[in-house]
Amino acid sequence: MTSTTCRLPEELARDIEQHAHDVERFLKGELSASILKSRRVPRGIYEQRQNGDYMVRVRVPGGAISAAQARALAGIAAHYGCGTMHVTTRQDIQLHNVQIGQTPEIMRELYRSGLTSKGGGGNTVRNVTACPYAGICPAERFDVTPFVLAVTEHLIGLAGSYNLPRKYKIAFSGCGADCAMAQVNDLGFIAQIRDGVPGFSVFAGGGMGAESRVGDRMEQWAPATEAIRIAEAVRRLFDRLGDRRNRRRARLRFAVERVGADAFRGMLRESARAVADEGVPACEMPADLAGADAPPHGDYRALLVQTGELNVLRQRQAGYAAVPLQLPFGQISWRLLEALAGIAERFSLEKMLRITQDQNLLLRFVRVSDLDALGLEIRRALGPDAGRRAALHSFIACTGAATCRLGLCLPQNAARACAEAMSGDGIDFATLQAVDIRINGCPNACAQHPIGTIGLFGVAQRVGERLVPSYRVLLGARRGEGRTRLGQAAGTVPARALPAFILELLREFQTGRAPSEAFAEYFDRQGLGHFQTLLERHTSTPSYADDPGFYRDWGRDEDFTLAGRGAGECGAGVFEVIAEDLSAANKALEQAQNETEPGDALYHALLATVRALAITRGLDTQDPDLILRAFETHFVDTGLIDGGFRGLLARARGYREGWREALAGRREEIRRLLDRVELLYSTMDADLHFHPPEAEACAAVASSSAPGTGPAGLTAAAELDLRGVACPMNFVKAKLRLENLELGATLGVLLDDGEPIRNVPASFRNEGQEISEISATGDGHWRMTLRKTKE
C-alpha cells in the first residue's frame, strides 16, 4: 500500500492566518461582506440558504481519508455544533452550520490533521477525485492514487490555482469503466498500460451542469509520469483561454469547444513541453504499481456480491474485501463518523475510509474472515440496511432547497418517497444494482444527474396561476472509456407523480431486461420514444381543488414557491468587480457631501453605480456611453430599476457633455439608485440573475407547454445567443437574423426561461415561421430552432 494522504504546502497555513485577519476585520465592520465573500469562497467557505450560517467544504484527494483524520473531523463537527456532515459526489466532506467567526480555528484544526478547505469553492482547482476502488479493484489497470496525490500537491501550492476563469475539476479512473467519471471532468485521466508501461488516456473539456459535455480525448496514451505536467499545462491553458467575462460560459469545456478539440490538443502538447522545460517535475513512479493483467471491463457495482449481512467486493488482494457503507444522501453525524473511524482502525488494514462518487463510504482491506464480525459492527453503527443495497441507496441526491441557495425542489424528500414506493413493490437486488438514480434540486449538477442511469433535476412548471414542483427526466446515460454518454431528456413529471413513474420504469426494466443487461443497453433497445410514452402516463396534473398535493413539494405542507432562492456563492471573480464599483460609488457620494463643487464626485458616484452590475450582462468597459446605455437596456427597460431614474441617467449624459449643473442637488436621488442597485446585487444568484423581493415568482419557471427534448445538434454558426435579452428585444433580434437567411434555412436561438420562452416562439408562429424544436439547455435556458418558411 502506498501513502494515501497529501502533504500540505506551508502557503496554506499562511492563507489561514490571512483568513483569520479577514474575518476579524469583517466582524469589526472594516471589511464588506462582498469582499469577504470573494475571499472566503475560494477557501471553501460558503454561506448557506440561511443567512449567517456557513458551510466549510473540505477537499479529500481521491476521497481517501485516514481514520485519524475522520476522528479529527468528527471532533471538529462535535465541538462547533455542525450537526450532520455531508460527503459529496466529488469526494469532499462538508461541515455545516458553522459561524463565520469559528472558521479560522476550524481551518487550523483541519490543517493540523493534513486536511484543507482551500479550493473547496470558487474559481479554483477543486478536489482531485479518483475511483474509490483504486488499488484494490480486480478490474483496474493500476492504482491511480499516487498520481492523484502528486497532482494535488503540485496544484494546491500554486497561487495561480485560485484565480482561474472558473472551477477546474480533475478526476482519475483506474480502468475503462471510468467509475470516477473522468470523461465528464474538465481534465480526466483513465489508466492505460501500453507495452507494459503505465500511462493514461487523457480527456479534456468534459463537465456537467450548464450544457453538460463529454470530454474530448487528448491523448490515447501518455506516460503516467506526465500527469503533473499535463494537469499544469491544462491549468495554464484554461487560465489563458477561459472566458472570464461570461461566467456561464467560463468552464474549460467552452474554451475547448471554441478553439476545437484538435487545436486544443496541439496547444496542450506544446504547453506540456514548456512546462517540462521549465523544470516542473515528472511524477515519481511508485515501485509497486501492480495492476491486473487482463482487466475485465465493468462498473464496480457489477462486481458487488451479497455475503450474509453485507454487499462486498472481493479485492484483487487475495483474502481481502471492500465494504460499501451506505449513507443516505451522504449525510453523516459526527458520532457515526467517529464510530466508523473506530471500525476502520479495527477492521481495515489501511485504516482508511474512502468517499465514493455515490455519496457513501468504502471500507477496504477487510480480511474476509472478519466480514461477519464487521457486519455486526456496521449493523450496530449504521442500522440494518447500511451494508445492503436497499432501495434508498439507489438514490444520489443533493440537498436541494433545504439548504442550498440555488435549489428549487427538495430531492432528498422525493427520493425517500420513491424508495418507499419501491421497497414495497419487489424491486430486486439485481435491478437496484443496475441503476443509480441521480436527483438534483435544480438544473445544476451537484448530484451529477446527467450521468445517472436515471437522471432527474428539479424544475418549476406553471399550471394556471400556480407552480408545480417537477422533475425533468434524463435517461440512457452510460459510462465507459470512449463510450460515455449523457442522458437524454424524456419529459417532465410532477414531483408528486415521481414515485409512481420511477416504480413503473424500474418494474418494466426488471421484467423486460435481458439477463445482466445494463439500463443503457435496455434504453437503446427500446428507444427514447418508448420511455416518453411511459412517462406521458405520469404527466397529468389535477387541479388545485382536486389535489393540492401536486402543488406542494415532498415533505412540505405549504404550496410550492421559489422564495428564498437567492445569491449563489460561486463565481467570486465577478463579485469582486461589482463590490469594487459599489464601494467606489459610496466613497464618491460621501466625498460629494464635503465639496463645494460636488459635480464631479456626483458624476463618478452615478457612473460607478450604473457600472457595478454591467459585468453581469457581459459588459466590462469604462466607456460611459456604453455603460449608461447598457444600464437602461438591461435594468431600466427590464423593470429591475424604476423608470423614474431615466431622468437621472439623461442628466449624467448631460453632465458629460458639459452641462455643469446637470447633477446639482441630485445626491439623494443617486443615493436611492445606489441603494436599489445594492439591493439587486444582494439578490443575485449564481447565474447572475436578480430576484428582487417584489418579483419573487417568475425567475425560474419552465413553461409547461414547452416540451423538453434532447440537444438540438446545431452548429454554432447558426446560433444566436439571446440569453439575458428581455422581451421584446430578443424577438426583434432573432427576427432580424432570420430575415437575412434563405427560405428553408434554420436558426438556433438561446432564450431565457420565463417570459422569453413563453413569448418568442409564439411570436414567430404568428408570423408564419416554423418552430422545429424547443429544448431545455439543462441550465435553465432554452434552445429554440426556427425554420424560415416565409419571407
Added chain:
Amino acid sequence: MNLTERQIERYSRHIILPEVGGKGQAKLLAGRILIVGAGGLGSPAALYLAAAGVGTIGLADGDVVDLSNLQRQIAHATSDIGRAKVESAAEKCRAINPDVTVRLHPEHIRAENALAIFKEYDFVIDGTDSFAAKFLVADACHFAGKPYAHAGILRFEGQAMTVIPGRTGCYRCLFHEPPPPNAVPSCSQAGVLGVLAGIMGTIQAAEAVKYLLGIGELLTNRLLVFDALKMTFRQVVFKRNAACQLCGGSPSITALRDEAPIACVCAGGRCETAVT
C-alpha cells in the same frame, strides 16, 4: 442594409410588426418625404416621420414662427418665435432622431419652384394653409408624378385623402377649382381646434409611412371627413373624373400656374381660408 444596435433598439416596435420587420424599416430609412408647410399639419407629420426613421424629410415653408401659431403648430416652441419655421421644425426632428436627414426649403411653394423641389422626394404631404396653395400642390404632384396626402382643417372639422397621380381620383376631380371669394368664411368663423391639426396631420403621416412600406390600403378615391364635435369619421367615396381638368381625358390645365390667394381681409391679420 444592416441596422446598428441602436437602430435595432430604436425601431424595435416597428420591426416586431410582421408587415414591417427589418426590411420595412430599411425602406423607411431609405424613404424621402416632402412636407409642404411646417405649420399645424406639417408639425405632427414631421415629428412622427422623424421618429419613424424616414431617412430624408424635406420641409418647405417661407414663414417665421408667430405667437398665434403655437396653439397648434407643435414643432415650434415659445423660444422659436421669429425663427424660420423650417429651421425650428428641423431642429426638433433632429433632436428626436439623429438618423434623419432634414432638408430645408425656406420658401413658399410657387409655380416656378415646385417641380424642382418635388422631384427630389418619393411622397408629398400637403400641410399648406390656403386653397391656392392646396391647388398648387395638387397640380404640382400631378405634373411631377408624385403621390401625396392632402388634408385640410377648419374649426372642428378636418378632411384628408391620398392621391396617386394618374391612378386615383385627384383633388381637382373632387373640388375642380378654388372657391369664389365670397364663399370664404369670415375671420370670426375661421378659428380651428388645435388638436384637429394633430389628428389630421398624423393621418397624413400614416399614409406616407404606408406608402413607403407598400402596405395596407391608401386613402385613395375616398375623402375622409372628421368631425371633432360629434367625434365621427365619415367617408365620401368618389371616382376619378374622366372630365377632370387636371387628370381627365382632355385636360385644360397643362402647365403649373399659381392660383390667386383667397384670404379674408381683417385688421392686421393674414388669416386665410383654411387655417393650419
